[in-house]
Amino acid sequence: MFLNSPLRLGALELPGRLFTAPMAGVTDRPFRMLCKRLGAAYAVSEMVTSKRELWNTLKTSRRADHAGESAPIAVQIAGVDPHEMALAARYNIDRGAQIIDINMGCPAKKVCNVWAGSALMQNEPLALRIVDAVVAACAPLNVPVTLKMRTGWCQAERNALRLAQAAESAGVAMLTVHGRTREQGYKGQAEYDTIAAVKAALRIPVVANGDIDSPAKAAAVLRHTGADALMIGRAAQGRPWIFAEIAHELTTGEPLPPPTVEQVRHWLLEHLLDHYGLYGDYIGVRTARKHIGWALAGVEGGRAFMHTLNAIESCEEQLTQLSEWLQAYAQRHTHWPTLAAAAACAAHERAQRTGSANDEHLQLSA
Numbered sequence: 343m344f345l346n347s348p349l350r351l352g353a354l355e356l357p358g359r360l361f362t363a364p365m366a367g368v369t370d371r372p373f374r375m376l377c378k379r380l381g382a383a384y385a386v387s388e389m390v391t392s393k394r395e396l397w398n399t400l401k402t403s404r405r406a407d408h409a410g411e412s413a414p415i416a417v418q419i420a421g422v423d424p425h426e427m428a429l430a431a432r433y434n435i436d437r438g439a440q441i442i443d444i445n446m447g448c449p450a451k452k453v454c455n456v457w458a459g460s461a462l463m464q465n466e467p468l469a470l471r472i473v474d475a476v477v478a479a480c481a482p483l484n485v486p487v488t489l490k491m492r493t494g495w496c497q498a499e500r501n502a503l504r505l506a507q508a509a510e511s512a513g514v515a516m517l518t519v520h521g522r523t524r525e526q527g528y529k530g531q532a533e534y535d536t537i538a539a540v541k542a543a544l545r546i547p548v549v550a551n552g553d554i555d556s557p558a559k560a561a562a563v564l565r566h567t568g569a570d571a572l573m574i575g576r577a578a579q580g581r582p583w584i585f586a587e588i589a590h591e592l593t594t595g596e597p598l599p600p601p602t603v604e605q606v607r608h609w610l611l612e613h614l615l616d617h618y619g620l621y622g623d624y625i626g627v628r629t630a631r632k633h634i635g636w637a638l639a640g641v642e643g644g645r646a647f648m649h650t651l652n653a654i655e656s657c658e659e660q661l662t663q664l665s666e667w668l669q670a671y672a673q674r675h676t677h678w679p680t681l682a683a684a685a686a687c688a689a690h691e692r693a694q695r696t697g698s699a700n701d702e703h704l705q706l707s708a
């Protein structure tokens with residue numbers, strides 16, 4: 343089936359067409375490996391700065407950690423200076439990168455204040471000088487360069503199509519478009535008309551991204567855009583088997599039954615061990631909390647349990663308590679909640695919180 347068919351990228355072949363989106367602070371090596379294990383064909387690293395003076399920091403070296411990761415290794419670079427970006431590409435290739443992705447999609451202030459990320463879309467000549475420099479650095483090594491962008495800078499300046507065509511002419515091998523403008527941040531809804539227009543105009547593979555959170559949405563985005571592949575970010579947080587769910591349902595027409603609680607316990611604990619290994623105890627126990635929180639969102643009692651878990655400061659204790667909680671949950675439920683059940687549970691808990699907040703407010707104002 344289409345989503346399981348390989349996608350050629352220069353001399354490389356991606357084994358399928360469902361990708362994990364790069365997310366700074368999330369898609370580190372342990373998370374990428376988990377996604378790949380559970381159905382993602384490809385996962386791009388969190389962005390690595392082109393600033394040479396930061397390459398030896400612990401943060402950047404953790405981001406450049408690919409130990410044990412299955413090929414192809416893709417590293418995203420972010421910056422504003424063409425020469426520095428070319429050097430960053432070569433530096434990462436020397437450390438194992440097989441694909442270099444240029445970030446023109448991230449709206450974060452830290453990135454955009456220095457005119458990197460999606461801010462580059464506002465300065466097309468500079469954006470293209472960066473593309474030229476990075477392609478020139480990578481081409482002699484046979485390393486494909488890919489580009490990730492938004493639909494434009496703002497509603498009135500949706501220049502994705504023009505920039506995409508210029509990038510293709512400059513030698514970019516694959517293009518991802520997130521269906522929002524820089525101005526939107528993550529607000530509103532992604533639109534797919536611009537992605538469809540880019541796909542129709544380009545010969546290189548085009549990847550659609552933005553708000554894909556279910557098999558039905560994946561099917562609709564594929565239909566609307568005709569994209570060659572789909573990229574999923576936030577919906578994989580806490581639910582990394584979403585790639586398998588989408589591939590299965592779009593291939594067979596039937597929903598994939600949710601995993602058993604025991605399977606999820608196994609994946610989550612393995613992920614956490616890998617996570618602690620990368621970050622060490624002090625950072626590891628703290629950064630693991632968000633992954634556990636995402637996993638337990640929409641699981642009955644999960645939110646209340648997170649209060650207990652957030653107070654724990656040792657990795658060993660965190661792992662033990664989580665394992666025991668999941669074992670107790672497994673006594674009551676054999677399977678993990680479906681997407682619909684998780685959404686209903688999260689909505690119910692939200693309503694309860696709002697209800698009790700309103701009650702408190704009434705008591706206070708009485």
Ligand SMILES: Cc1cc2nc3c(=O)[nH]c(=O)nc-3n(C[C@H](O)[C@H](O)[C@H](O)COP(=O)(O)O)c2cc1C
Nearest residue numbers: 363364365366389447448520552553554574575576
């Ligand atoms: C926490 C977070 C961090 C992100 N970091 C990056 C990044 O480093 N590089 C990038 O190109 N996009 C980044 N993005 C954008 C995502 O790759 C993706 O384009 C966006 O989340 C829309 O896809 P989604 O709706 O499937 O999440 C980030 C998004 C989030 C939520």
